Amino acid sequence: MCSVCGCNDVGADGHAHVEPTGHHRVHTHRHHHAHTEAGDTEAGDTGSGDGHRHVHGHDHYGTGPAGLTVPGFTQARLIEIEQDILSRNDADAAANRRRLTERGVLALNLMSSPGGGKTTLLVETIEALKGTLAIGVVEGDQETSNDAERIRACAVPAVQINTGRGCHLDAHMVGHALDDLPLAPGGVVFIENVGNLVCPAAFDLGEACKVVILSVTEGEDKPLKYPDMFAAADLMLLGKTDLLPHVDFDPERALGYARRVNPTIAEIRLSARSGEGMAAWLDWILARARKAAKGAVSSVPSHDAPAHA
Amino acid sequence: MHELALARSLIEMVDDYALAHGARRVTRVHVRLGVQSALTRALHVSFRAASRGTRCDGATLDIEVIPLTVHCRLCDGVKTPSGPWNFRCPDCGRATHEIVTGREMQLAAIVLGNDGGAATHPG
Numbered sequence: 001m002c003s004v005c006g007c008n009d010v011g012a013d014g015h016a017h018v019e020p021t022g023h024h025r026v027h028t029h030r031h032h033h034a035h036t037e038a039g040d041t042e043a044g045d046t047g048s049g050d051g052h053r054h055v056h057g058h059d060h061y062g063t064g065p066a067g068l069t070v071p072g073f074t075q076a077r078l079i080e081i082e083q084d085i086l087s088r089n090d091a092d093a094a095a096n097r098r099r100l101t102e103r104g105v106l107a108l109n110l111m112s113s114p115g116g117g118k119t120t121l122l123v124e125t126i127e128a129l130k131g132t133l134a135i136g137v138v139e140g141d142q143e144t145s146n147d148a149e150r151i152r153a154c155a156v157p158a159v160q161i162n163t164g165r166g167c168h169l170d171a172h173m174v175g176h177a178l179d180d181l182p183l184a185p186g187g188v189v190f191i192e193n194v195g196n197l198v199c200p201a202a203f204d205l206g207e208a209c210k211v212v213i214l215s216v217t218e219g220e221d222k223p224l225k226y227p228d229m230f231a232a233a234d235l236m237l238l239g240k241t242d243l244l245p246h247v248d249f250d251p252e253r254a255l256g257y258a259r260r261v262n263p264t265i266a267e268i269r270l271s272a273r274s275g276e277g278m279a280a281w282l283d284w285i286l287a288r289a290r291k292a293a294k295g296a297v298s299s300v301p302s303h304d305a306p307a308h309a
Numbered sequence: 310m311h312e313l314a315l316a317r318s319l320i321e322m323v324d325d326y327a328l329a330h331g332a333r334r335v336t337r338v339h340v341r342l343g344v345q346s347a348l349t350r351a352l353h354v355s356f357r358a359a360s361r362g363t364r365c366d367g368a369t370l371d372i373e374v375i376p377l378t379v380h381c382r383l384c385d386g387v388k389t390p391s392g393p394w395n396f397r398c399p400d401c402g403r404a405t406h407e408i409v410t411g412r413e414m415q416l417a418a419i420v421l422g423n424d425g426g427a428a429t430h431p432g
Contacts, residue, residue, distance in 0.1 A: 077330070077332075077421045078418055078419075078420050079330065079418060079419050079420070080417070080418045081322075081326065081417060082415065082416075082417060083322065083416050084413075084415055084416075085315055085319045085322065085340070085415060085416055086315070086414060088322065089318065166314060167311055167314075168314070170314065198311070199311035199314075202315075202414075203311070203314075227394045228345065260396070261394065263404065263406050264406070
């Protein structure tokens with residue numbers, strides 16, 4: 001049984017837990033790749049071939065002319081590094097992006113507050129598109145596989161990622177989820193991020209576009225309150241517009257705020273319930289899916305190993 | 310929030326460098342954080358928690374906060390707006406999206422301890 005969430009059905013339904021400190025899928029392969037013992041040598045380990053970058057820097061910051069360190073010797077040393085803290089995630093994201101691009105698959109990272117309407121919109125979107133193109137879904141939530149079940153009820157494959165205490169999906173988790181989804185040229189992978197307007201903005205997943213959903217039941221100043229998210233997004237969906245008559249929400253003002261932190265953000269107003277604006281959203285997806293399909297590498301090698309094996 | 314993930318990512322990275330240099334201990338970790346990351350305090354707390362049992366256990370975390378600067382096309386220069394999320398040029402008032410600094414999340418340097426790790430030949 002899982003010690004974090006107590007569940008018993010690990011992997012039974014594509015339900016995967018990914019948690020950096022060691023939840024079901026503990027990926028020891030990337031943590032010092034199993035040579036952490038004393039006396040262990042890094043010689044010659046350039047880590048090529050498996051899609052992981054192995055950051056050691058020993059080529060650049062040698063320990064001395066001979067590159068040798070001796071037990072008991074004073075070795076207080078300053079090592080200048082200059083590396084992005086998220087470079088590991090960014091490298092995983094680049095691997096995901098390369099893989100998706102080569103397969104001609106469009107990946108969209110959907111983000112909103114909890115209750116922003118991501119899953120309902122996704123269900124309606126899938127119902128409208130599933131006859132036209134191949135769809136796969138990655139669902140991110142702290143707990144439960146409720147959302148993946150809602151998606152599977154639409155007869156499309158979905159992988160649930162439970163982040164446990166984590167507040168966002170990262171590229172490594174998504175890479176594993178992609179292993180379990182069919183990636184057909186011209187298809188779309190929707191990645192429904194954990195409901196949160198803060199953390200997911202910082203983590204590139206390898207998606208083609210980030211889509212933020214702001215529902216009209218929220219404050220129109222959310223773009224100013226959570227600027228990172230709106231600054232990172234390519235498209236803002238103003239959702240639940242069927243409720244506009246009942247709330248004090250000024251769409252123009254919300255758009256103005258969003259443009260203040262992101263002058264180039266695109267906007268579509270829609271309601272999954274009434275269907276208003278859905279055509280524009282579907283067209284937006286289809287245009288990008290067609291473009292992605294054209295970019296597919298015609299012969300992806302059959303031995304194409306998952307980037308995160 | 311995501312500071313714990315950042316702390317882990319940072320520690321993993323530092324651990325890799327320490328390992329490559331045959332060091333068992335890291336005594337200082339110098340990080341540059343853009344003011345927009347707004348994580349200074351949170352990272353201190355999560356760093357301490359996440360470093361237990363690693364080579365960074367007990368290391369001092371130095372955080373250098375980098376202010377927001379933007380490029381203003383109208384003035385053709387790098388400007389420092391008045392707030393961390395204010396993208397207006399302080400001189401001409403024009404909004405810009407060209408951020409020069411303020412978004413960094415960077416490991417700048419580490420200091421390795423002198424407890425003498427195992428003999429290691431990194432090259």
